[in-house]
Amino acid sequence: MKRVLIVVAVLFAAAGMLFAGGSTEKASGPAMAAAKPFKIAVVMPSATTDAAFSQSMWSALQSIQKEMGGESKLELKYSENMYNVPDAAAAIRDYASQGFNIVIAHGSQYGSSVQEIAKDFPEVTFAWGTDVNTFGMPNVYAYTAAAEQGGYVNGVLAAKLSKSKKVGVTGPVEVGDAKTYIDGFVQGVQATDKSIAISKTWTGSFSDVALMAAAAKTQIANGADILTGSSQSVVGSIGAAKDNGSVLWFGTQADQASLAPALVVASQVYDWTAMLKDIIAKHKAGTLGGITYTLTLANGGLKIAYNPGYKLAADVKAAGDAAIKGITDGSIKVNP
Amino acid sequence: MSGIFSIAVVTGILNTMMGLATPFLYAALGETFAQKSGVVNLGVDGIMLISAYAAFYVALISGNLWLGVLAAAIVGLGMGLIMSFVSVTLKAEQGVSGIGLYMFGLGMSSLLFKVTIGTVKTVVGFPQVKVPLLGDIPVIGPIFFRDSLPVYGAFLLVPIAWWVLERTTLGLKIKAVGQNPAAADSVGISVDGIRYFSVCLGAILAGLAGASLSISQLNLFQDNLTAGQGFIAVALVYFGGWSPFGVLAGALLFSVVNSFQLWMQVLGAKIPSSVAVMLPYLLTIAALTVTVNRVRQPAALNKPFERGES
Numbered sequence: 001m002k003r004v005l006i007v008v009a010v011l012f013a014a015a016g017m018l019f020a021g022g023s024t025e026k027a028s029g030p031a032m033a034a035a036k037p038f039k040i041a042v043v044m045p046s047a048t049t050d051a052a053f054s055q056s057m058w059s060a061l062q063s064i065q066k067e068m069g070g071e072s073k074l075e076l077k078y079s080e081n082m083y084n085v086p087d088a089a090a091a092i093r094d095y096a097s098q099g100f101n102i103v104i105a106h107g108s109q110y111g112s113s114v115q116e117i118a119k120d121f122p123e124v125t126f127a128w129g130t131d132v133n134t135f136g137m138p139n140v141y142a143y144t145a146a147a148e149q150g151g152y153v154n155g156v157l158a159a160k161l162s163k164s165k166k167v168g169v170t171g172p173v174e175v176g177d178a179k180t181y182i183d184g185f186v187q188g189v190q191a192t193d194k195s196i197a198i199s200k201t202w203t204g205s206f207s208d209v210a211l212m213a214a215a216a217k218t219q220i221a222n223g224a225d226i227l228t229g230s231s232q233s234v235v236g237s238i239g240a241a242k243d244n245g246s247v248l249w250f251g252t253q254a255d256q257a258s259l260a261p262a263l264v265v266a267s268q269v270y271d272w273t274a275m276l277k278d279i280i281a282k283h284k285a286g287t288l289g290g291i292t293y294t295l296t297l298a299n300g301g302l303k304i305a306y307n308p309g310y311k312l313a314a315d316v317k318a319a320g321d322a323a324i325k326g327i328t329d330g331s332i333k334v335n336p
Numbered sequence: 337m338s339g340i341f342s343i344a345v346v347t348g349i350l351n352t353m354m355g356l357a358t359p360f361l362y363a364a365l366g367e368t369f370a371q372k373s374g375v376v377n378l379g380v381d382g383i384m385l386i387s388a389y390a391a392f393y394v395a396l397i398s399g400n401l402w403l404g405v406l407a408a409a410i411v412g413l414g415m416g417l418i419m420s421f422v423s424v425t426l427k428a429e430q431g432v433s434g435i436g437l438y439m440f441g442l443g444m445s446s447l448l449f450k451v452t453i454g455t456v457k458t459v460v461g462f463p464q465v466k467v468p469l470l471g472d473i474p475v476i477g478p479i480f481f482r483d484s485l486p487v488y489g490a491f492l493l494v495p496i497a498w499w500v501l502e503r504t505t506l507g508l509k510i511k512a513v514g515q516n517p518a519a520a521d522s523v524g525i526s527v528d529g530i531r532y533f534s535v536c537l538g539a540i541l542a543g544l545a546g547a548s549l550s551i552s553q554l555n556l557f558q559d560n561l562t563a564g565q566g567f568i569a570v571a572l573v574y575f576g577g578w579s580p581f582g583v584l585a586g587a588l589l590f591s592v593v594n595s596f597q598l599w600m601q602v603l604g605a606k607i608p609s610s611v612a613v614m615l616p617y618l619l620t621i622a623a624l625t626v627t628v629n630r631v632r633q634p635a636a637l638n639k640p641f642e643r644g645e646s
């Protein structure tokens with residue numbers, strides 16, 4: 001009897017393991033129609049609901065699916081919460097061997113995995129970001145976002161809106177687009193008002209929401225009346241701003257207005273759709289890789305989404321629009 | 337760096353410390369009970385996660401925070417029963433089953449969150465409550481007596497836990513079962529019963545820790561909200577020498593250093609952020625090497641009890 005119970009318990013634990021380490025979703029659709037659907041898979045380090053990095057890619061893919069005519073024309077599969085790189089590598093290899101046309105490795109930590117796996121699947125396109133390195137391989141695309149551009153615009157707006165002349169930044173780890181966004185933000189603030197004090201806090205984690213919230217509260221306690229930051233853990237900072245009630249937030253990676261409708265001024269939105277459409281078109285035409293894409297304000301990959309729920313003074317918005325125009329036409333140079 | 341030790345900054349650091357320490361206190365005090373009776377429960381983080389989700393979801397749909405707390409306690413109890421069943425009745429290896437429980441809690445909370453809520457939402461959590469009279473004392477008042485109810489609860493739990501363990505028969509039984517289960521069994525104490533109780537109590541408190549995160553400190557739920565805090569809570573039990581006041585000391589040390597490094601970054605201290613983030617862990621390890629006393633580990637910790645085996 002005890003043995004049976006132990007077997008049951010082990011099966012139970014094994015079933016529990018199935019849920020761990022992230023989930024995969026199959027886009028369920030009608031049975032194969034006349035043409036085989038185009039198949040794209042994406043591997044992401046956080047959840048599709050993270051209101052930041054992963055969500056921006058997933059919602060872009062979904063909008064393209066809708067445009068293309070639904071699941072029968074474009075089949076999508078994703079693996080989320082793949083923060084464990086070996087797990088992600090296994091997922092990438094899995095998708096490639098299942099006949100997916102494009103496999104997107106949405107995380108800069110997946111680089112070496114892509115480099116290794118792409119060799120074995122020459123007919124599959126691998127898209128990898130955020131980074132600029134295609135490893136000289138004919139079936140690898142790389143993509144990145146010039147996050148410092150939107151950061152600059154946010155910085156200009158923040159400098160004009162800050163009453164306490166103290167601005168707080170809550171960042172995760174000082175790498176990648178988190179770093180470039182914040183560097184751009186600092187440049188934007190300093191170009192607009194040199195008297196503003198900028199405090200930066202790095203929590204050392206992309207996912208520790210509690211620490212991010214504590215960092216934001218510390219910034220607020222120190223007198224900051226504007227906050228910004230990056231990564232999926234910024235929901236903690238936004239929550240802290242909400243608790244305070246009057247601290248304003250500038251977002252990046254996705255439109256974060258819904259998280260604090262009265263306090264989010266603007267967000268830099270990563271719009272991957274144009275890039276994805278180009279990759280799909282190129283793959284169909286036979287070019288499987290070799291190009292690096294960069295999202296910029298100029299090419300529409302980066303957008304500044306003003307929050308309609310926040311009443312932005314006309315002269316401040318004009319300053320923001322002027323910054324966008326300046327970056328787009330090259331008169332303002334932002335260093336990443 | 338000037339002004340780093342001004343009253344305003346010190347007050348700020350200590351006040352932040354109170355909030356940071358709260359989930360550690362609930363979870364670590366609960367784990368103390370479990371470990372005092374001889375069971376290591378490494379699934380604390382998973383219990384915190386799924387209870388945080390339960391508390392958040394119930395609070396979101398009902399608008400009632402106390403219902404959320406109740407939901408967290410019930411879900412915690414459920415997870416505790418699973419752990420007790422696996423460790424005490426089935427006598428499985430406790431460390432491994434604890435990790436399995438953690439993964440279950442992590443995966444289940446993510447799945448339920450995605451299916452029932454989908455995007456990050458916020459609730460209005462427990463508000464700050466000022467203790468009358470005490471809250472007005474200059475300096476001390478703003479630090480210790482202007483927090484939310486879950487924070488007060490966590491700190492009040494410390495002397496209560498100590499009192500239960502040191503001054504009641506129940507506490508005596510728990511310790512006996514953890515030190516020498518064969519002897520306890522021979523005088524009629526139900527070893528399995530006591531262990532079930534301690535593990536479930538520990539799990540309920542871990543559930544409250546999760547609730548303190550999702551409906552008090554952060555007021556939201558997201559995938560992997562705890563980011564490993566449950567494991568730190570388990571470590572704090574060892575650090576605190578399996579005593580509630582030791583756990584308090586550990587939780588405060590860890591939290592105050594964490595709070596300190598955040599303030600240092602805000603004030604622009606020229607320390608690389610990676611070093612600042614390491615500080616709480618470094619200091620805790622340093623303190624461990626100086627103070628931990630291995631003799632105090634419950635002798636039967638991590639050993640399933642079988643009547644008749646010596």
